[in-house]
Amino acid sequence: MKESNIANRNSEIKHRLVILGAGESGVGTAILGIQKNYEVFVSDFGKIKETYKQVLIHHEIEWEEKGHSEEKILSADVVMKSPGIPDTASIIVKLKANNVKVVSEIEFASQYTDATIIGITGSNGKTTTATLTYELLKQGGLHVALGGNIGKSFAQQIAETKYDYSVLELSSFQLDGIETFKPHIAVLTNLSPDHLDRYEYEYSKYIASKFRIVMNQTEDDYFIYDGDDVEIQKWLSENTIRSQKLPFSLVNKVEKGAYIENEQIHIITDNTTHTMPIATLGLQGKHNTKNAMAASTVATLLKIRKATIRESLEHFQGVEHRLEKVLKINNVMYINDSKATNVNATFYALDSMSTPTVWIVGGVDKGNNYAELLPLVNEKVKAIICLGIDNSKITQAFGNVVDMMVETQSMEQAIQVAYRIAEKGDSVLLSPACASFDLFESYEDRGRQFKEAVRHL
Known part of the structure; x- marks a missing residue:
């Protein structure tokens, strides 16, 4: 875009929109903001994915990564905060103290x-x-x-x-x-x-x-x-x-x-x-x-x-990563329920199992109470494979309920263990009851890695 065009566009700008977080919602809001003649600045405390970075560059949107420039952010008329950023984050606390309006993408x-x-x-x-x-x-x-x-x-x-x-x-x-x-x-x-x-x-x-x-x-x-x-x-x-x-x-x-x-x-x-x-x-x-x-x-x-x-x-056959039947190998069904990021979702998954189950569970605990799963685990689960950096709560909850519990640190390792444990007529169920961010980018990433590891057996 020519400099004269940029100057002309900027002369029409009425408000300054700052976007915190350059993921799907952040970059989408930046595109809409530019279209609606906002002056847009995108700031991400972490690293911006290359695909999103290219979109920002294409639309000539100013951005930064690996930190926040407070002065630039606090000068906003309105801030769109990505869902993953808690209200307790120091930059959000400062924005609210300065009476800067902070909204979600949905509101904006x-x-x-x-x-x-x-x-x-x-x-x-x-x-x-x-x-x-x-x-x-x-x-x-x-x-x-x-x-x-x-x-x-x-x-x-x-x-x-x-x-x-x-x-x-x-x-x-x-x-x-x-x-x-x-x-x-x-x-x-x-x-x-x-x-x-x-x-x-x-x-x-x-x-x-x-x-x-x-x-x-x-x-x-x-x-x-x-x-x-x-x-x-x-x-x-x-x-x-x-x-x-x-x-x-x-x-x-x-x-x-x-x-x-x-x-x-x-x-x-x-x-x-x-x-x-x-x-x-x-x-x-x-x-x-x-x-x-x-x-x-x-x-x-x-x-x-x-x-x-x-x-x-x-x-209608359902959505990816929700009780998704991946493959049957040696008469063992492998099921991807990576989208089960809380206890209640995993309850539904275990409740639906009609065969002895090797259960892959774990990740970032969100304040889970595993008590409601105990009867189902007792009835249906023959072995538990923990997949997370800290599995202490899971070990504490189910250590005395199942005969076998194995701790793993990668999806490939978890699937190899499941393959050795599962017998004909069993199911291997990934239903983590936890968020994914300790070992994976997202529940989608976790589910895709599960499917890939199963296909490589």
């Missing part, structure tokens, strides 16, 4: 779209529910995007394409940084203790964070939630929300929402009643039935045809 980006937003959060099932909802709407002919905590960043999608609908998977960290963000349809899949290390080990603070998804909704909006979840019910009994409630339940009949009767899912909204058999769902298991009920309720609200919903549910 949502002001630049007219799309109908479907926001999906929860401790577990949100990726599957968001992906399934996206498929239902896409198959129903809507011009829809899938983003947020999954795939391409919400901000970049807005910068590049005008969508009519956006399905967003939202983490508690993303919701912590919203002020005006308002989904037309909000979904809360369930609640279980997660990320407690970020919430001062207070479950109530984590729950409050999840419920931020409904805080700006009005009577014209919808809240779809697990009506069987005790913590959700408790919060709703103690707090008022304005949106229309549509619970889904496996055990109770509901006036509006979704419920099960005679092995059929019934979905009831203002103007529509749908039924479909559970037996034909592409994904089996109670938790997946709930995911299907939530996604189908969204699709019904948005007037997707019943036949389209049914066909999409029958053909």
Whole structure:
């Protein structure tokens, strides 16, 4: 770009946007910020991935890595903080002390779209529910995007394409940084203790964070939630929300929402009643039935045809790294559930196992309480392979429950051990119940390494 063009562009700039963290959400926000005539500066305390660096260079966006230039950051009108940065980070504390507005990518980006937003959060099932909802709407002919905590960043999608609908998977960290963000349809899949290390080990603070998804909704909006979840019910009994409630339940009949009767899912909204058999769902298991009920309720609200919903549910095969069957070797099934980053997700995984299981577990503990897994481990797990830098909590929790426990420090080592231990008819399950950042870049990296190591056996 010529210098005169840069000068001309800069003369139109009204506000200074500083972005902390140059990952998917940070770089996407930088692209949208430039498009909306912000003066943009990107700062990452760590090293920026080469692919993201090239995007910043291509868009002529100023950036730095391996540290923060405080003066440049504190001069911001608004700061977009990447989800991984805690509020306790010293630079965030200084920004707030200086009354600089700090928001999430979701908050920043949502002001630049007219799309109908479907926001999906929860401790577990949100990726599957968001992906399934996206498929239902896409198959129903809507011009829809899938983003947020999954795939391409919400901000970049807005910068590049005008969508009519956006399905967003939202983490508690993303919701912590919203002020005006308002989904037309909000979904809360369930609640279980997660990320407690970020919430001062207070479950109530984590729950409050999840419920931020409904805080700006009005009577014209919808809240779809697990009506069987005790913590959700408790919060709703103690707090008022304005949106229309549509619970889904496996055990109770509901006036509006979704419920099960005679092995059929019934979905009831203002103007529509749908039924479909559970037996034909592409994904089996109670938790997946709930995911299907939530996604189908969204699709019904948005007037997707019943036949389209049914066909999409029958053909949907799940998401990568979630109970993904990789290979069967010597009649041993290897299953990748790397996305299970908390105890509750691993509970679902172990509960679904019907063969003796060699369980690969461990990583960065987020304040886990393993007690609820003990009955399942006792019943189903023949050996535990610990995969993490510090496995002391896992050893303490299960050392007396299984006959064999092995500590490993790499995925290749873990798979070699599993291969030696597993016998015909067994399963090898990677379901870590922990974050991945001690030995891997992400849960995706962990899952890919698992699949690669299995294929090399």
